[in-house]
Amino acid sequence: MTSIKNESKKIDESLFVMNSKRVALFILTYNAEKHIKKTLSRIPKEIVDKFTSIYLIDDSSPDKTFQESIDCAKSLGLKNFIAMQTPFNQGYGGNQKIGYTYAIEHEFDIVIMLHGDGQYPPEFLPDMIAGFKNDETAAVFGSRMIHRYQALKGGMPLYKWFGNQVLTTFENKLLGSKLFEFHSGYRAYSIPAIKSIPYLRNSNNFHFDTDIIIQLIAKNLKIKEVAMPTYYGDEECHVDGLKYAFNCIKSVIKFRLHKMGIFYQPNFDIEQSDIRNYDLKSHKNTLHHFVQHTHWKESDIVADIGANDGRLSSSIAEKVKEIIAVDIKKPNFTKENVTPMEMDLNENFDSILGSQKFDKVLALDIIEHLNNPEEAVQKINNILKNNGILYASTANIAYIIMRMTLIIGWFNYGKRGILDKTHHRLFTVNSFKRLLKNNGFKINKVVGFGPPIADQISTKGIFGILDSIASKLARMRPSLFSFNYLIVATKKMNFSETYNITTNKK
Structure with missing residues (x-):
């Protein structure tokens, strides 16, 4: 019934x-x-x-x-x-x-x-x-x-x-x-x-x-x-x-x-536009976690170049004096001491932001998107104070998976990741270091990060183990095992400044 x-x-x-x-x-x-x-x-x-x-x-x-x-x-x-x-x-x-x-x-x-x-x-x-x-x-x-x-x-x-x-x-x-x-x-x-x-x-x-x-x-x-x-x-x-x-x-x-x-x-490829979309990652083995927990001073004035929606800038804001968050679209996640600015980074952003104004500059996964990376790095150099610190990251085209896929004939451009089709330039660790050195920076350290397994899949069971192994390998040998990497570099005094100080010119 x-x-x-x-x-x-x-x-x-x-x-x-x-x-x-x-x-x-x-x-x-x-x-x-x-x-x-x-x-x-x-x-x-x-x-x-x-x-x-x-x-x-x-x-x-x-x-x-x-x-x-x-x-x-x-x-x-x-x-x-x-x-x-x-x-x-x-x-x-x-x-x-x-x-x-x-x-x-x-x-x-x-x-x-x-x-x-x-x-x-x-x-x-x-x-x-x-x-x-x-x-x-x-x-x-x-x-x-x-x-x-x-x-x-x-x-x-x-x-x-x-x-x-x-x-x-x-x-x-x-x-x-x-x-x-x-x-x-x-x-x-x-x-x-x-x-x-x-x-x-x-x-x-x-x-x-x-x-x-x-x-x-x-x-x-x-x-x-x-x-x-x-x-x-x-x-x-x-x-x-x-x-x-x-x-x-x-x-x-x-x-x-x-x-x-x-x-x-x-x-x-579900609802992904061609506009650069940069997800803030929270797990301890990721770039964003590392940057958030790096040493910040309360007196620091910071420029976040390519800030996307401003989430990262806002998370750092409470640790520093001031942050200028810059991107092609005005960042909308801001705090009291975060100034959002809409700006085309292919233009002369250094003349707008000001010469030798910033103690630190963040350029996370943005340089490879710009038309002329060499010019962009020189402009970043211009806005940093002497001995200012640059935190610059990019994807690793020499990541072991990329090497393996290239061997079998795959070079698979897409809308995100290492072969993001909006990348104008692809870098290995060595070529990115050379880019910074050639434009007035001294390399302090390279920090490698594995693929975002914990953020994209899970931290539990086998995925947590894989994430931990990938992270350790990336730190040990970034050139081979890092999915993306961060270079911490110090601005060197340029020749004109060195000459003027040496010859007592003001």
């Missing part, structure tokens, strides 16, 4: 959604001739006519799936049904790309993907639709692992059951998510969510589903999971399990490397 009441409730909730939104059912098929009639007949009669469209896309099946689907829909009286066929096989992901683009073009609000071979139960379509009664829901997944032992009873092979959980645990760990299952093919999406992610850049293979989860998580969109039973019958499986697992792992790792700026992956 309880089961019947729950089923009735879900149907009512799904009808409520379908009466207020344009809901479409997208059936994708490949070699499903033997199963398509049963799959279509199992769509609950209470909702079958409520779909704005039921559209099937057959991925050039060599059997008679396409014609069989048309005949079955006609015999079942499906008036809102349309069948399409690709001109050649697109792959599992490629077929979905066509299906979602079709949904966007036809201005549906929600699209539900159902496999034509019947592996995922059409009877649970009301549960999937009801998940969208909350307007914030971006996706609904039918999960076989909410009640995971039921999956074995439903015929899921033990190796698949075990592999599913191990892979999902790994993916959750790296993505910071808490999904019961990453690998269900029973999915529904809101069309605004689909439109907001670059799904067309995802793989055409089976790990398209993993790629799209990563994109949703990267956008902080809400994913809802609903429990559903597992059914393994005589349908043919076209997935190479080991290859699929490898590709899923590779996608998650690529995303993490992309987030850290080590590797650029276009389909994970």
